[in-house]
Amino acid sequence: MTHVLDGNAVGDRIRDGLRGCIDTLEGAGVTPGLATVLMSEDPASETYVSMKQRACDDLGIESFHHELDTDAPAEELFDTVESLNDDDAVNGILVQMPVPDHVDDRAVLRSIDPVKDVDGFHPENVGRLVAGDARFKPCTPHGVQKLLEAADVDTEGKDAVVVGRSDIVGKPMANLLIQKAPGGNATTTVCHSRTSDLGAKTRQADIVIAATGYPELVDGSMIAEGATVIDVGVNRVDADTEKGYELVGDVEFESAKEKAAVITPVPGGVGPMTITMLLYNTVKAAGLQHDVSLSLP
Numbered sequence: 001m002t003h004v005l006d007g008n009a010v011g012d013r014i015r016d017g018l019r020g021c022i023d024t025l026e027g028a029g030v031t032p033g034l035a036t037v038l039m040s041e042d043p044a045s046e047t048y049v050s051m052k053q054r055a056c057d058d059l060g061i062e063s064f065h066h067e068l069d070t071d072a073p074a075e076e077l078f079d080t081v082e083s084l085n086d087d088d089a090v091n092g093i094l095v096q097m098p099v100p101d102h103v104d105d106r107a108v109l110r111s112i113d114p115v116k117d118v119d120g121f122h123p124e125n126v127g128r129l130v131a132g133d134a135r136f137k138p139c140t141p142h143g144v145q146k147l148l149e150a151a152d153v154d155t156e157g158k159d160a161v162v163v164g165r166s167d168i169v170g171k172p173m174a175n176l177l178i179q180k181a182p183g184g185n186a187t188t189t190v191c192h193s194r195t196s197d198l199g200a201k202t203r204q205a206d207i208v209i210a211a212t213g214y215p216e217l218v219d220g221s222m223i224a225e226g227a228t229v230i231d232v233g234v235n236r237v238d239a240d241t242e243k244g245y246e247l248v249g250d251v252e253f254e255s256a257k258e259k260a261a262v263i264t265p266v267p268g269g270v271g272p273m274t275i276t277m278l279l280y281n282t283v284k285a286a287g288l289q290h291d292v293s294l295s296l297p
């Protein structure tokens, strides 16, 4: 029987644990605050940012939202980040990616104060992660680690294949999997668009993590019997539905489920964990900035 992992349920348990941390912060006179910055008209990005704000409201994190025209000069975004860096009510800053082409996204990430960089994308935080001394683990890979832990999937000594090499998911995921730490110690292969025989690589894996942005790229024929399959993709594909699309992962769920012992669905798998771990990082940031020690879940 395949275990279909419920990201909403795992996320809810972590959010419950965060409530205690928020009470501790409140006791010290601190209300955690997250600022989201959106410079995009992409409907998916708009959805993700409003989900983040709603999740903050539900948990008792103050949220501040800044929306910029997509054709505004890049300076407007840098000025916004600068004022948020200086704002004591803001513990975490998140610029929703992607930003328009005329904005240098790496410069934007560098402009965020690293102690408020709750995405974990600033070069200082990337360096700390690679060195095994993470301040903020990027939300999606951290969420995947928490999902694996919840399903009792031990990564130690396992063969893991990460499909995708993005800065947001693939690279930090692979880094976490090779760390000498719980949730790590896996022998890890990173595959990408130039990998010559993807199926040959994924078929030898105990754990496959698909993060490519290509709908249903990985199917059951590419999965070993009894493997763990984590699907990071959330792709909107045209469909005859009320919204005009349906959400599809990077994994062909039905055929992969036939083979896998553990698998995540889309929606309702990794997505909700991304939001949960953003809340986690925001609470952690507030604790670090105010020297309040917290028992994070």
Ligand SMILES: Nc1nc2c(c(=O)[nH]1)N[C@@H](CN(C=O)c1ccc(C(=O)N[C@@H](CCC(=O)O)C(=O)O)cc1)CN2
Residues within 6 Å of the ligand: 047, 048, 051, 094, 095, 096, 097, 098, 119, 139, 140, 168, 234, 247, 266, 267, 268, 269, 270, 271, 272, 273, 274, 275
């Ligand atoms: N600054 C950042 N930008 C982006 C990140 C990020 O971590 N930081 N990640 C992705 C998208 N992303 C968060 O922003 C994200 C993707 C999916 C979900 C999610 O909960 N998906 C739901 C379905 C939601 C829907 O109805 O569309 C699910 O899978 O169940 C949350 C966050 C890119 N940019």
